[in-house]
Amino acid sequence: MRRISRLFAMLAVLSLVLAPSFGWAKAGGGASMGSRGSQTFSAPRPTNTAPVGVQPMQRTITPQSQPGYGNPGVAPGMAPQLAPRSSFMSGLMGGLIGAGIGGLLFGGGMFGGISGFGGFLGFILQAALIFFVGRWLLGMIFNRSPAAAMAGGTQVPFTPNRPVSGGGMGGGVPQPRPVAIGPADYTAFEQLLQSVQAAWSQHDLTTLRMVATPEMVAYFGEQLAEQTSRRERNVVSNVKLEQGDLSEAWAEDGREYATVAMRFSMVDVTMDATGRVTAGDAQLRTMTTELWTFLRAPGGQWVLSAIQQVR
Numbered sequence: 001m002r003r004i005s006r007l008f009a010m011l012a013v014l015s016l017v018l019a020p021s022f023g024w025a026k027a028g029g030g031a032s033m034g035s036r037g038s039q040t041f042s043a044p045r046p047t048n049t050a051p052v053g054v055q056p057m058q059r060t061i062t063p064q065s066q067p068g069y070g071n072p073g074v075a076p077g078m079a080p081q082l083a084p085r086s087s088f089m090s091g092l093m094g095g096l097i098g099a100g101i102g103g104l105l106f107g108g109g110m111f112g113g114i115s116g117f118g119g120f121l122g123f124i125l126q127a128a129l130i131f132f133v134g135r136w137l138l139g140m141i142f143n144r145s146p147a148a149a150m151a152g153g154t155q156v157p158f159t160p161n162r163p164v165s166g167g168g169m170g171g172g173v174p175q176p177r178p179v180a181i182g183p184a185d186y187t188a189f190e191q192l193l194q195s196v197q198a199a200w201s202q203h204d205l206t207t208l209r210m211v212a213t214p215e216m217v218a219y220f221g222e223q224l225a226e227q228t229s230r231r232e233r234n235v236v237s238n239v240k241l242e243q244g245d246l247s248e249a250w251a252e253d254g255r256e257y258a259t260v261a262m263r264f265s266m267v268d269v270t271m272d273a274t275g276r277v278t279a280g281d282a283q284l285r286t287m288t289t290e291l292w293t294f295l296r297a298p299g300g301q302w303v304l305s306a307i308q309q310v311r
Contacts, residue, residue, distance in 0.1 A: 026197065026200075026234070026236050026266070026268055026288065027196050027197050027200035027220065027236065027307070028219070028220070028223070028290075028307045029223050030309060031058050031059065031219075031307070031309070032054065032055045032056065032057050032058045032059075032306075032307065032308040032309050033057060033058055033059035033060065033216070033219050033306065033307060034057070034059075034060060034213070034215060034216050034219070034293065034304075034305050034306025034307055034308075035057075035060050035061060035062045035213070035215060035293075035305055035306055036062075036257060036259065036293045036305065036306050037062075037176075037250075037252050037253070037255065037257055037295070038176065038252055039176070039248070039250070039257070039259075040057060040060055040062040040064075040306075041056070041057070041062075041064050043056075044247040044248060044259045044261075044291055044293075044308070045247045045248050046247075047245045047246070047247050047261045048243075048245055048261075049243050049244055049245050049261035049262065049263050049289060050247070050261035050263075050289055050291055050310050052310060052311050053310070053311050054291050054308040054309060054310055054311060055308060055309045055310070055311055057306070057308070059219060060215075060306075061215050176250035176251060176252045176257075177250060177251045177252070178249065178250060178251075179249040179250055179251050179256045179257070179258065180249070181246055181249045181258055185258065185302065186244070186260075188294075188301070188302045189244070189258070189260055189262070189292070189294060189302065190241045190244070192211055192292075192294065192302060192303075192304055193239060193241060193262060193264060193292070194239050195207065195211050196208070196211055196212065196304055197236040197239045197266065198236075198239075199211065200220060200224070200234070200236060201233075201234065201235045201236050201237065203224050203227075203228070203233065205217065205220070205221055205224070208220050208221075210303075211303055211304060212303055212304040212305075213295065213303055213304065213305050215305075216304055216305065216306070216307075231272060231273040232270055232271060232272050232273070232278065233270070233271050234268070234269075234270045235268075235269055235270070235271060236266050236267070236268050237266065237267045238265075238266060238267045238285070239264055239265075239266045240264060240265050240266070241262055241263075241264045242263045242264055242265055242287070243262075243263045244260055244261060244262040244263065245260065245261055246258065246259075246260050247259040247260060247261055247291060251298070254297065254298070255295050255296070255297060256295065256296050256297075256298055257293060257294070257295050257305070258293070258294050258295075258302070259291055259292070259293040259294075259306075260291065260292055260293075260294070261289065261290075261291050262289070262290060262291070262292060263287065263288070263289040264287070264288065264289075265285045265286065265287045266285065266286060266288075267280075267282060267284070267285055267286075268280050268286050269281065269282050289310050290307055290308065290309060290310065291307070291308040291310070292304060292306070292307055292308075293305045293306035293307075293308075
């Protein structure tokens with residue numbers, strides 16, 4: 001019984017130490033949804049802000065007339081590459097299995113190979129500390145934003161324009177025309193990020209209809225109605241764009257599209273009908289990275305067309 005209780009305690013520690021950070025609900029509820037025209041079922045190109053690709057659409061009104069996602073950045077016809085394994089997890093699990101087997105062979109029990117459960121717990125905590133510090137250092141090195149675009153004298157945390165054509169079109173079908181994206185567009189994207197999150201927090205469907213497509217408003221409306229039925233409200237405040245860059249921009253069928261990767265911080269909490277916080281921390285800023293696709297008529301205003309989560 002003592003060994004069983006220790007095993008359950010070990011699993012609880014692992015779930016807390018190794019679990020990925022979670023950014024609560026935010027606009028869209030952490031789902032991938034919406035439409036990207038002919039590129040809806042093609043993976044957006046990787047960027048410095050989102051180098052590992054994104055999840056496929058979970059909800060969309062666009063009929064699937066082309067193959068689904070391969071790996072991001074893999075051209076049609078190329079063999080997909082296996083996703084890289086986590087060296088930390090491989091090393092950690094290898095060490096745990098080796099220590100456990102050693103303990104069983106030499107009569108020390110499953111955890112005896114690393115000096116009992118106390119030594120095992122210390123090993124886990126030290127390994128987790130090394131992992132998270134190393135990941136933070138790597139993020140500081142590789143996620144530095146290049147020179148930011150300037151708009152109206154205000155620094156906008158987007159990288160300079162990299163217009164590219166959309167991918168994933170079959171032979172004989174006209175390729176989408178590239179669209180140039182400038183500082184004013186980046187400013188509009190940042191403002192839409194803040195406007196959508198504010199309207200979401202206020203359950204303001206009127207404003208959402210002004211800044212998003214009818215498809216996205218329908219998804220938002222469903223999610224907000226679920227919150228209302230549970231007598232709770234997700235509130236996202238103090239939204240700040242930390243880094244962003246262009247994945248692709250193109251024109252088709254009289255519309256222009258731009259998919260941008262955005263890393264932003266915020267205070268994200270869920271409250272009940274009395275105003276008591278039931279999820280999140282009102283004193284803590286969380287960070288998330290998403291790819292947002294915007295569309296407009298040529299010369300018109302950008303509106304939100306899709307949100308996708310990083311892998």
